[in-house]
Amino acid sequence: MMAKLGILVAVAVFLETVSAASLGVVYTEGGMVQGENIRLGFRRHMDVFRGIPFADIPGRFEKPKRHPGWDGVLEATKYRRRCLQLNLIMTDTRGSEDCLYLNIWVPHGRSVSTGLPVMVWIYGGGYLVGGSMGANFLDNYLYSGQEIADRGDVIVVTLGYRVGTLGFLSTGDASLPGNYGLWDQQAAIAWVHRNIRSFGGDPDNLTIFGESAGGASVSFQTLTPHNKGLIKRAISQSGVALCPWGVIRNPRKVAEQVALKVNCPTDDTMVACLKMTDPVLLTMAGTMKLASSPDAPLVHNLVLSGVIDGDFLPDEPYNLFHNAAEIDYIAGVNDMDGHLFTGLDVPSINSPLVDTSVKDVKRLLASYTKEKGQAGLDKAYSTYTSTWGANPSRETIKRTVVEIGSDYIFIVPTQAALYLHAANATTGRTYSYLFSQPNRMGGIGRPYPSWMGADHADDLQYVFGKPFTTPLAYWPRHRDVSGYMIAYWTNFARTGDPNKGNLRVPVTWPKFTSNGNQFLEINFSMDKSYVQQKMRIRYVHFWTSILPSLPTVSSE
Template identity: 80%
Template sequence: MEKLRILLLVAFSLETVSATSLGVVLTEGGLVRGENIRLGFRRHMDIFKGIPFAGIPGRFEIPKRHPGWNGILKATEYRKRCLQVNLKMTSTRGSEDCLYLNIWVPHGRSVSTNLPVMVWIYGGGFLVGGSMGANFLDNYLYSGQEIADRGDVIVVTLGYRLGTLGFLSTGDASLPGNYGLWDQHYAIAWVHRNIRSFGGDPDNITLFGESAGGASVNFQTLTPHSRGLFRRAISQSGVALCPWAVNRNPRRLAEEIALKVNCPTDDSMVACLKMTDPRVLTMAGSLDPSGSADNPIVGQLVLAATIDGDFLPDEPGKLFHNAADVDYIAGVNDMDGHVFTGLDVPSINNPQVDTPVEDVRRLLRSYTKEKGQAGLDNAFATYSSNWGTNPSQTTIKRTIVEIGTDYIFLVPIQTALYLHAANATTGRTYSYVLSEPNRMGGLARPYPSWMGADHADDLQYVFGKPFTTPRAYWSKHRNLSSYMIAYWTNFAKTGDPNKGDLKVPTTWPKFTSSGHRYLEINSKMDKSYVHQKMRVRYVHFWASTLPNLPDSSV
């Protein structure tokens, strides 16, 4: 027994002395050193925080290569977020010096080589967010540690410009916009050029992102500038076809911003905007967080991508041929729209307050206003068809969430999946819906007991938070997290979420132009969680019936 104890101590000490680490890494900008941490027996990880992938960006300019540095860059601290409004829209935070990325590299017995790479693009309505995510007791939401360790992949997270500084456009060459998308592109290109030095495979890069980050991932697959930079992509709760993802009247918004910051709206407008204090510009792009059924918050998300003839040479729906050889997963949370409709119609979260049927009509009128009364009548008939003569309050409240989910997220995502599958050559297509109930739903809780998966509920599971903070979760949540990490990282390795190093609970079939099969992701999932034609009646209404109605003359 004593001999065994001595042997174990010797083995442990040898592992400590010879901890696997990249040490100092040579990048195109210079040398970098991160932090090496021990995760377990013969398991280590190198973490690099705050590596610049571009120089400090010029105001309303696409990024440029970083000039480099002398000596060894100490990459152990997150850098500031890009300049943005705070969550209350009352002030700003962050910096214009924000084009940095973070890298997590797992190691086993030896230093890793040729690992698959997963590049994360955060969401936040193109207004807020950061490469590290929200922080609670030094536990950052977008820490790539759990994914990298459990999936044996390299994880990269990046920063990009937001709000006015990232997306303001005049709709012409004087201020073309899409600066935040260009930042993402430059970061992805930097990863492609440099990741081999970190033990990654530059020919096996997967983009993944959520909400505006999911739409950004889709934009990156559609732009002709991305050809050859990555092989796979995952869009969670957001695609380029979402109603908030593209601004088709950017000049009007630019003039509104200009007036707010005391700039003229004539030929000197752009020069004036470039000279305006960046914090003033950023605040001018804030939105009113109080919505209503007549003026839904989603309609205020106007700082977005533009059809600039360069990064996006055409309407997104006409660019899916550029993603023909990209493997693609896209999906939705079953109550993604709740985050918006709960603000537009607050009574849906209050069991003591009735939600009138008229609120359903008001919300539908807002979403279908271009089609006038015919649009509203068709929409209401579609959503009330299974109500019966006396719908319950639960039915009415859930219908409002379903309407928001369909219009803002689900239908555009299904359309993107159809287009990807129809244009694919070698690229495979997969569809999912997350249905795990929100943890704040139930009696004496903020949300109703019928609550499903709200917007952003997927993030905690993809990033392994039930393992990072186990006391905050039940075992079923750890099961769900392990399922999502398995599907996501298997896909990053092979292009097939079922094939890789990690076991999955059931086979996820491909989405095809004829089959339309999808996977329902849930902590209880098994083979019965494979379905077909997600909410097909409502997809048909928004994608076919409504667009074919004549526009309203009012």
């Protein structure tokens, strides 16, 4: 009997193996490609394509061009190098100028998939660093699309784009217009739209999503007129075009600083000289000052970003939301998104032994409100200390510093973008969230205080399903919150409504409207009380209405 059973199991496994759903060789506009087919479970397979070129090797400070194509079958089984960039401690470079490639994950059930929703990921990294694979631990890449694709039954695409000086240097005029990294992203989105049907995707159901500079990039891609009709939905995590670091106001000054570092003149021959300069030297010249203080906060050192070039961005971002009128949009933040920045500006907030002084609070606020002088500082200080009482605790002062940074750098601009999207929307739906799963480094004997919430980038591991991929590194509650986020994100990609799709969600997420301002707080213990209204409305009002109404004393 056991022998018969063994034979039956062997036959079943054999039949499943020979009938494994796979795309095989796929025809694209550049030529044929073949990826790797992996088995995920009984009658569940996935095709993974790594390193498909979506554009040619880019010319220096030029828009990307279509790839000329290739002969034979391209073996798309290895990740390509990331775009030339600084290493994390900014002492050297890594990567290559030949970097405009994308990766695709296609899930299959019993038969080969067709008509799947498509999710295109844009990585963050302050427009200075980053790659489409993300951090790597034992060959487990942060931005592997496998868990999202498998659990949500969607196609996931990740892409490379130029960063640093090669991606964002600009003179503010036609000689060096900038936004090259944004053009790379746009070229990848257009390539996916033209080619994804061959991979089993629906080109008319494309969702772009990204975090930090990638979240701001998603926002830019919905606002530019160059993506008309290409994007159906978008998700911005911890970054929108309206962030204070989103658009550079004086790009010429930055270009001249880079030119001086690489021994180029700053006159009308500057651009020609920059184009001939060694790319590694150019990249090194775009280093960011990591030393920061409350008087010179880290966020003000992010000097390479988008520019209003009259082409990709024809106007101020806040005037372009009509271009996103038909795009469904989710935007949200982590509750302590600013901690990563303010922890470097005011290190005492993470020290259990050192008090944070009221003077440091004032110094940070003064640097954020510099344009408005003393009047701006006084208004800001009274706004943020109104709940302190006569004798605020050391924790209250430290938390206030994190709140100030989170509001200024992320929360308020994201709320402003949601208001503008909702106000301009025709068919596009709008959703707002606050991610509050506490950072795992918080607590006694750990680097962060016990009151720590979700820091910048804490959401990434959950969206990409790491608690499932590496279960030993997480608790069951982390798998819960990861499952919730994948459900909301992929339902939204499928239907435009995060509550409706293939996966069940714990709480119904209401739409954000210009008068209701509802948002969903996301963490492992969600229930109906996690639907709230008017996120940090008092502080949104301060930064968007009260402060701008004060007279400007400094244009810097």
